Amino acid sequence: MHYSRSIKAAIASTVFGAVTTVGMTAAMAQTELRLHTFVPPGHIIYTTILEPLAEQIAAESNGTLTLTLYPAMQLGGGAPELIRQAVEGTVDMAFSLPGYTSAQFPRTQMIELPSLRAEGMATTELMWDLLEGGYLDPEFDGLKVLALWAADDAGLYTRDKPIRSLDDVAGLLLRSPSAAQAGQIERMGGTPVAMPIPELYPQLERGVIDGALVPFTTILDFRMHEVANYFTITGPLFGRSQFTVVMNEASYNNLSAEHQAIIDRLTGEELSRKATQAYLDRAAEATDFVRNAPGKEVIEFSAEEQARIREVLAPIYAEWVAAMSAQGIDGAAMLAVAGITVN
Secondary structure, eight states: OOOOHHHHHHHHHHHHHHHHHHHHHHHHHOEEEEEEESSOTTSHHIIIIIHHHHHHHHHHTTTSEEEEEEOTTTTSSOGGGHHHHHHHTSSSEEEEOGGGGGGGOTTGGGGGSTTSSSSHHHHHHHHHHHHHTTTTGGGGTTEEEEEEEEOSOEEEEESSSOOOSGGGGTTOEEEESSHHHHHHHHHTTOEEEEOOGGGHHHHHHTTSSSEEEEETTHHHHTTGGGTOOEEEEOOTTSOOOEEEEEEEHHHHHTSOHHHHHHHHHHSSHHHHHHHHHHHHHHHHHHHHHHHSSTTOEEEEOOHHHHHHHHHHHTTHHHHHHHHHHHTTOOHHHHHHHTTOOOO
């Protein structure tokens, strides 16, 4: 069969257009999400939560949705800017601490009040009760919360002076991860110094500060055993740092329904529980490590010392409720979710 030159051209054009359309559709179906974080690639959450999440997203989407991880602030900025980067859409996702920008998260900072829960997993469950109850909503405007969890117990470690009791805290310069925990350091007679965790190692090494109030996971994940010598296990006295993985709301809405379903399935409270357990396991590993390391000492507060410090910190609840009321926030109702009544 013979075709005229014009018909051949038309057929070729149609075939080319069909191939191009298929190619464009395949290209458009390939979607990349970028997650930015301050932790290095060897960090426990990076290796046990973020990398597996990226692998699961790729597998469940047959490679049509990918999550690219950028550790150690590779995309620029400082750790306190991460959540803002996600809000503004500079990145699609971020893993960070709300405590780095405490003023933006007054409700979420409730988790850093002393002795809310006996251990980290119960604290994570409390956070999801608050989140799903709508108590935290205004603080996550423009974001989808993919994970929200609490760390292991905060402890104290120092370079030169061991902390064996409340009296030993007086006069020490101690790194604080947030405003709420800064208040606890002040109550005990210490001086808090606001500082993102990546800055702690050099400041402690040079003796600019004496120590830190911090989860013990940092001992290994940030090599703090190299610069700290005394590690005080305090029990569930202090507030717990909160961690979150958030996603830009527009980035989520721009995904296909199928890709949204994958994100929903792989994130949420279950992912948060996995992250909590990762921290609890890492803290136990770190504590065992320094117990057996030469030149290091692990100290444990007695039940009596814990009770003494708990009494010193008790007024913080009423102070927090008053501070929330001044911002138009019903802090008493939030504490009621935790089973705490403030008179």
